[in-house]
Amino acid sequence: MTHSSDAGGAGETVPDRGTTVYDLAPGCTLEDVSAGNHYHATVNGVVEYGVFVDLSASLSGLVHVSELDGTYDVGDELIVELLEVRENGDLSFAERDLDDYVTESVDAGGDVDVADLRDSVGRTVTIEGRVVQVKQTGGPTIFHVADGTGIVPGAAFEEAGVRAHPEVGREDVVRVVGEVETRDGALQLEVESLSRLRGEAEAEVTDRLEARLEERAEPAEVDPLVEWEAFEKLRPGLEAIASRLRRAVLGGRPIRMRHHADGDGMCASIPLQAALENFVASVHEDPDAPRHLLKRLPSKAPFYEMEDVTRDLNFALEDEERHGQRLPLLLMLDNGSTEEDTPAYRAVKQYDIPVLVVDHHHPDPDAVAPLVEEHVNPYLHDEDYRITTGMMCVELARLIDPDLTEDLRHIPAVAGLSDRSRAETMDEFLALADEAGYSEDDLERVGEALDYAAHFLRYNDGRSFINDVLNVACDDEERHRELVEFLSSRAERDVQRQLGDAMPHVEHEDLPNGAHLYRLDVDEHAHRFTYPAPGKTTGRIHDEKVLETGDPVITIGYGPDFAVLRSDGVRLDIPQMVTELSEELPGAGVSGGGHLVVGSIKFVSGTRETVLDALVEKMGEAELDEELRSTLVRDDD
Missing domain, CATH: 2.40.50.140 (Nucleic acid-binding proteins)
Structure with a gap:
């Protein structure tokens, strides 16, 4: 009692x-x-x-x-x-x-933890915890109460549509007495009494909540899929983010997941979405909680645009007002590390919205660090883009839900192939995928299918459709195989059409450092507003030239106010080049970034020739590097 x-x-x-x-x-x-x-x-x-x-x-x-x-x-x-x-x-x-x-x-009722409520159906029980959401319906007021073991909705009745217990608000510590009942197969409390705790009683429950949260937020103990010394530097940061995400779920905080809309971004976000949805379902007695509390949102740009943050803040504030939710936690995947992200972060900073980042683009830590609470990036540990975000997030997902491991064994290899990783462990990832039934050709097709789907989905997450493509939480293996074959075949058809029309217009020159430079005006000589986009077009032209020459190659696909860059065997520090061009060409509006071998630059359209000439000059001075040679290069022997 x-x-x-x-x-x-x-x-x-x-x-x-x-x-x-x-x-x-x-x-x-x-x-x-x-x-x-x-x-x-x-x-x-x-x-x-x-x-x-x-x-x-x-x-x-x-x-x-x-x-x-x-x-x-x-x-x-x-x-x-x-x-x-x-x-x-x-x-x-x-x-x-x-x-x-x-x-x-x-x-009334004995003290019962939310996690044990299923054994108390039909009984009156007492729950002590924190109110994490208050939602007024046309009938009862629904109070969602978290006790550190789970979260249960309690229906309190006044008059229809009238706020019950107006003295109790979100974040209050309460004692709820009510009968445990099932509604559409889910548990809820029929509230008989609801009182706000104060003084010693509030402090006692708060301390108990904190102890439970700390214990249950601990990430799972899992061995890495492959032994990789470079990756071990990142594990403490990933464990810290896993703990923050689990704690957010246990505390009823929604999560908005922003990811780059490409193969690596989806290999990062889909496993993590599955892990978090499973964890949300285990914590909340409300069966709709995974859908309401977790949003996966693709971003076309490799940074957090003001268009995206404006949408996110608007939806978050609407959900707070209409549904009584807490403001969300923002999780950035495969973007979020650069100075270009900071205007959006400063907007987020005006609200109680913590920001966590997992990325492998070249970071601007001095600019980003004051605005984010956790930042995992291989560059911060003297590593580089070869550790892709998808590779990191597969391990992050397993720290949240280790039961997903068997479904995720092929994904690090898909992420690595999609982002052209030259990691020393790629052979091990490929072998892991092979054990799961995926050949390297299968993995390439999965990556192409993801890229093709992302192009047409644009700002839509694709949800179950993308899960079927990547074969995560997919209940039909045959459908996955047929879908990948269909999408990848369509993608290759469209790519070949694009290459056939664009290749005659590719310009070539030899750079002073011995590298080949290939250029294409994708605005004039490639199909627009269809697949493949300028970045993909530039990448495939680059691959063709690497195979053709076997030498160091740089490829530029440019339009009126942008340029997409690919390199092979040349150490291009694209973020550094962007910084230098911005300083050397005032008024050109130069911005952008990327990795050592891939990136993009924006500029004012009237300065295009000046920017491109300066860019090519810097490329001609770059150091050649055998370690950055592509695996696409053919062995003539």
Whole structure:
């Protein structure tokens, strides 16, 4: 039973204060009483052989005339001792005249953790925790209460559509008494009483909540899919992010996941979405919680654009107002590391929205660090883009839900192939995928299918469709295979058409450092507004030239105000080049970034020739590097 008293702790006697007499709340049941204890009772009927008394709305029994000392009428109050609980549930009492006693209140139902509610269906229970959401419906007010083991909705009724318990708001620590019931297969509480805790009671529950959150937010202990010394530098950061994400779910905070809309970005976000949805489902008794509390949002640009952050803030504030949700946590995947992200971050900073970043683009840590709470990036540990975001997020997903491991074994290889990683462990990732039934050709086709789907989905997450393509949480293996074959075939058809029309217009020159430079005006000599986009077109032309020459190659695909860059065997520090061009060409509006071998630059259209000439000059001075040679190069022997 749950007690509250100004006099001290529960028990039959309190030293120097007399006998304890329990005052039961209206919802108390048989589980809240014990033979031998004393209770406050109210007479509800008088008969020749005694009086019937109520201890609560559902607890009544007889005080036999032989156990009565006085004469009573209906409504009179007395103190009784519970003598016996018979097998049929009948209660028998004896009147007791106590000169020295202490009253202790008993809330209805025993204290139950949310995680154990399924064993209490049909019973009245007490939950102590924090209100994490208050939603007013056309009928009851729904209070979502978190106790560190889970989150349960409680329906409190006033008049239809009228706010119940207006004195209780989100973030308040409360004691809820209610009957556990099922609604459409899900659990909820039918609230009988809801009170805000203060003082010592609030502090006690808060401390218990914090201890439970800290324990359950701990990431799972999993061995890495492959042993990789470089990756171990990142593991503490990934564990910290896993803990933050688990804690957000346990605390009822929504999560908005922003990812770059390319193969690596989807290999990062899809496994993590599956892991988080599973964890949300294990925490929340509301079956709709995974859909309402987790949003995966693709971003076309490799940074957080103002267009994206404006949408995100608008939806977050609307959800807070309309659905009583907390403001979300923002998780950036395969973007979010550069100075270009900071304007959006400064907008987010105006609200209670923490930002976590997992990325492998070349970062601007000085610009980003003050605006994000966790940042995992291989460049921060003297590593580079070869550790892709997809590789990192597969391990992150396993830290949240290790049961997904078997479904994710092929994904690091897809991510590596999609982002042209030259990691020393790629052979191990390919072998891992092969054990899962994927050849390297299969993986390439999955990557092409993802890229093709992302192009047409644009700002839509594609949800189950993309899951089927990547074969994560997909319940039909044959459908996955047929879908990948269809999409990758269409992608290759469109690429070949693009190459056939664009290749005659590719310009070539030899750079002073010995590299080949190929250029294409993709605005004039490639199909626009269809697949493949300029970046993909430039990449495929680059691959063709690498295969054709076997030498160091740089390829530029440019339009009126942008250029897409690819390199092979040349150490292009694209972020550094962007910084230098911005300083050297005032008024050109140069911005952009990327990796050592791939990137993009934007500029004012009227300065295109000036920017491109300066860019080519820097490329001609770049150092050649055998370690950056593509695996596409053919062995003539």
